[in-house]
Amino acid sequence: MAEETVDSDIGDERRRVLVTTEKPYTGIAHLKHENGKAIGTGFLVKHGGRIFLVTAAHCLWDRSKGAFRAKIHISLGRDGEYHPFGTIRKKAVDFEVPREYKETRGRKSDYGIIRLDMEKHKLNKCCAFDLEPRTDEYIKSQDLYMSGYPGIPKEQKDGVPGWPTGTQWKIKLTTVTVNKQSLQYRDATTPGNSGSPVYEMKDGRYVAHGIHTNGIDENHTSNKAVRIDADALMKLVKSTSHGTRPQDSPPQQDGNAPNDNHSEPEKxxxxxxxxxxxxxxxxxxxxxxxxxxxxxxxxxxxxxxxxxx
Structure with missing residues (x-):
């Protein structure tokens, strides 16, 4: 993960989530590489009778190697050293991103999924976001929020997003523009927010409309989220639905991040x-x-x- 820089020119209004065992924060996950290095954020989605984890494609696909990351550790509702739902270990066999992203790394296809099992991974207590196709005008008229796991900041002190490490931070977006492929905003984000949901609260439910993918740089004047296409996500889900696989490993209910040895349970x-x-x-x-x-x-x-x- 790159050194932390705030991608915004309008200030940083993110606030730490103090109770991650409440909705929708239970459905938002911190993603870590097997070597302990933070990767980004993901979130649970329920759609078409299925439940799966959504994130940015670049959190799953190692562009330098042209292949999926070997293993990822998923901690839903993580709050520092507290892992209320344990840690789920998943291997590349359960990852999927669009073919277009593998070939071109285009931002419009920067999304992916991780296959999960509701019963095996004990997800019944976690919030899952709904997907609802909406018009540009509808999305622009709603209050939109984003919550995720910023990486470790350069200034490591309380009150700075990302510190302490592994804490969840939320923000109400204020500058959203919408088009067919993306949601754009100038509100603050930092590395680690990739894969965070952009969502609305509706009648006690949480509906995801976007997946945060990138911040402001020399090529982009706004932070950006890929607009969610439910049909496209379901194609990825179906392509990984081959039944229970021996590579799956259940959540580690010890409340700590697992070690790098996946052949035996952690002692x-x-x-x-x-x-x-x-x-x-x-x-x-x-x-x-x-x-x-x-x-x-x-x-x-x-x-x-x-x-x-």
Whole structure:
């Protein structure tokens, strides 16, 4: 992943998602290479009676090698070191991107899918985005949001998107323009946001309209998302639907990122098991304390100022 730079000239309004176990954040995943290096973001989609993970094609296809990445680790709703739904390990046999992207690497075909199994991968507690074909005018009239996993920023301090590592950040987009192939906006994004959903909230559901693919550079004046074509995605899904494969591996419910050895289950010491249990039990209370302390901060400042006068 490249060094973090903010792709926007209108400021960075992204905010950290404090509770990733709520909708729609449970359906948004941090993607990591088997060597531990961050790749980007993905999100669950349900359509045509199927459920699968959508991301940018360049998160799956290694352009330097002209082949799929060998293995990817998927952590839905990740919040730093907390992995509420474990980690799913997937191999290249379950990845698919358009042939056009493999041949030309064109931005309009920069999308792909990872095949998942609802029961095997225990996805029933995770939010899955809906797909609904809509007109340009309809999409432009809606409040659109994006949420994903920015990479580690150059300035590593609280409040900077991407820090702590593996945290999810959201934003309400403000400058969206729409055409047949893409959604464009000048709101801030950074490397790691690739594959993030651009979506609307509708009647308690979350409908994805775009897949974030690239930021502002010498060739692009706006950040951009590929506009979702449900039929095109379903073609990719069907091309990988060959039944359960021996390469699949179930989620690791230990709450930690897996190691690089996929031939055997990861082994943990008694101390690691105890630590994982304690951190999982304390997660919600600590979040509540954090929220209360943030809301109480102005009050304490006023008290301190009064007695200091």
């Amino acid at each position: 943990f010491s008694w101390f690691q098991y105890l630590w994982n249990m304690v951190t999982s039990l304390l997660y919600i209370p600590l979040k509540i304390v954090t929220l209360l302390s943030q809301s109480a901060a102005p009050v304490w400042k006023s008290i301190v100022a009064f007695f200091s006068a």
